[in-house]
Amino acid sequence: MKTVYINATFFTMDQENKIFENGMMIVQDQFITYVGNHSEELMKDAEQVVNLQGKWVMPGLVNTHSHILMTLLRGIGDDMLLKPWLETKIWPIERQYTTEIASVSAQLGILEMVKSGTTTFSDMFNPNGIDPNVVMETIGETGIRGAFSYSIFSFGTEEEQRLNLKGAEQFSKDYKRFADGRLTTMVAPHSPYACTPEALIESARIAKENDLMMHIHVSETDYEIQDIETRYANRPVEHLRKLGVFNQPTVMAHGVVLNDEERAILKEYDVRVAHNPISNLKLGSGVADVVSLLDAGVKVGIATDSTASNNNLDMFEEVRIAALLQKGMYKDATKFSAQTALTLATRGGAEAIGMGHTGSLEANKKADFITIYPFDKEHLQPLSNAYSHLLYAARGSDVCDVFIDGKAIVKDRISLTIDEEKVIAEVNRLQSRFA
Numbered sequence: 395m396k397t398v399y400i401n402a403t404f405f406t407m408d409q410e411n412k413i414f415e416n417g418m419m420i421v422q423d424q425f426i427t428y429v430g431n432h433s434e435e436l437m438k439d440a441e442q443v444v445n446l447q448g449k450w451v452m453p454g455l456v457n458t459h460s461h462i463l464m465t466l467l468r469g470i471g472d473d474m475l476l477k478p479w480l481e482t483k484i485w486p487i488e489r490q491y492t493t494e495i496a497s498v499s500a501q502l503g504i505l506e507m508v509k510s511g512t513t514t515f516s517d518m519f520n521p522n523g524i525d526p527n528v529v530m531e532t533i534g535e536t537g538i539r540g541a542f543s544y545s546i547f548s549f550g551t552e553e554e555q556r557l558n559l560k561g562a563e564q565f566s567k568d569y570k571r572f573a574d575g576r577l578t579t580m581v582a583p584h585s586p587y588a589c590t591p592e593a594l595i596e597s598a599r600i601a602k603e604n605d606l607m608m609h610i611h612v613s614e615t616d617y618e619i620q621d622i623e624t625r626y627a628n629r630p631v632e633h634l635r636k637l638g639v640f641n642q643p644t645v646m647a648h649g650v651v652l653n654d655e656e657r658a659i660l661k662e663y664d665v666r667v668a669h670n671p672i673s674n675l676k677l678g679s680g681v682a683d684v685v686s687l688l689d690a691g692v693k694v695g696i697a698t699d700s701t702a703s704n705n706n707l708d709m710f711e712e713v714r715i716a717a718l719l720q721k722g723m724y725k726d727a728t729k730f731s732a733q734t735a736l737t738l739a740t741r742g743g744a745e746a747i748g749m750g751h752t753g754s755l756e757a758n759k760k761a762d763f764i765t766i767y768p769f770d771k772e773h774l775q776p777l778s779n780a781y782s783h784l785l786y787a788a789r790g791s792d793v794c795d796v797f798i799d800g801k802a803i804v805k806d807r808i809s810l811t812i813d814e815e816k817v818i819a820e821v822n823r824l825q826s827r828f829a
């Protein structure tokens with residue numbers, strides 16, 4: 395099916411950052427085939443013409459690190475540091491998890507993500523107590539694009555740890571290409587502190603044998619650095635490098651506590667960083683030095699982490715805070731420009747998680763895009779400087795329509811794939827268990 399979208403401003407987020415006012419985009423099935431100036435000639439054999447009535451169109455946002463199975467835990471464990479938050483709140487609750495709780499959480503998380511403009515995400519989940527097959531079926535039905543990772547923990551008996559690794563390997567293989575290729579997997583040891591060296595080595599083996607990326611929490615807090623140094627006589631980055639984890643393409647979530655030597659290692663091994671500014675602030679972990687990471691040539695994406703440490707999944711808010719933090723930290727407003735920020739939230743993030751086939755509006759890329767109708771929004775006036783508004787003024791709730799693989803997933807702020815009322819009712823029925 396050839397669909398032509400006309401009468402809109404297209405923010406391509408391509409290498410040249412081209413913008414087409416009153417432009418045109420052509421989508422053939424799942425792919426963009428043209429973005430540029432309006433052309434009557436190119437419209438000739440269109441099967442469908444969509445008039446976007448002056449809307450702004452940009453690539454869907456890319457959330458490079460999330461935990462959608464935790465969405466039900468929003469508001470639980472506020473105002474706590476990471477270690478007690480995990481050990482006394484999150485992990486005990488996750489031990490009570492069921493497949494139903496996980497599926498409803500996933501639906502709520504995806505609903506929130508897509509309605510705020512995220513079309514691609516990379517997620518890690520704690521498999522405890524759940525049937526991941528059911529959860530993956532549910533996620534597949536939503537139409538979102540993403541990588542999903544079954545987490546590896548070195549907790550429990552030897553047999554439990556063996557089963558956890560076996561489950562992760564099976565899951566990684568089974569869902570490597572799922573839901574028409576929209577969903578894939580990564581191999582996710584939780585962190586250097588929750589995994590033994592043996593589990594980390596085994597994780598890297600699974601990733602290598604199945605040609606998958608690794609996804610792991612690293613260097614999130616000062617405490618983690620001291621803990622790993624005490625246990626292994628190396629800081630986390632060197633510890634993982636020595637174990638061979640970085641021999642596979644790796645996304646490391648956080649990277650708050652890094653030095654120059656470590657940034658050079660990340661660049662050398664092409665380790666990518668998922669930057670979670672709000673979660674890092676809320677858990678009191680600190681502020682990652684993203685400017686230095688980018689200066690060192692490290693690929694960086696923006697991420698929300700979970701609703702238990704954020705507490706929303708709005709990538710517009712996330713990327714704005716990311717930019718403001720770097721400017722404030724450096725006392726230099728020229729750092730982390732609007733262009734840098736929006737690139738990291740789209741094309742840069744997609745490349746960081748190995749999904750370079752999305753993240754910009756360009757011929758041959760997947761047709762993953764969002765629209766914003768600015769005309770009735772006070773905070774998006776004046777209409778000039780729209781590019782600036784996308785970073786400094788826009789909110790997730792400004793998103794009007796969402797398309798993934800060329801298909802409408804959200805239309806006029808209504809989800810077409812998720813029964814919103816039902817999910818919200820289910821969430822509130824199940825949530826009372828943890829209140």
Ligand SMILES: CSC[C@H]1O[C@@H](n2cnc3c(O)ncnc32)[C@H](O)[C@@H]1O
Binds near residue numbers: 464480583611
């Ligand atoms: C690795 S599976 C997901 C699992 O990780 C835990 N978690 C959530 N947020 C964080 C964070 O910021 N640092 C470390 N661990 C985190 C939680 O148990 C999730 O289910």
Ligand SMILES: [Zn+2]
Binds near residue numbers: 460647700
């Ligand atoms: Zn996380």
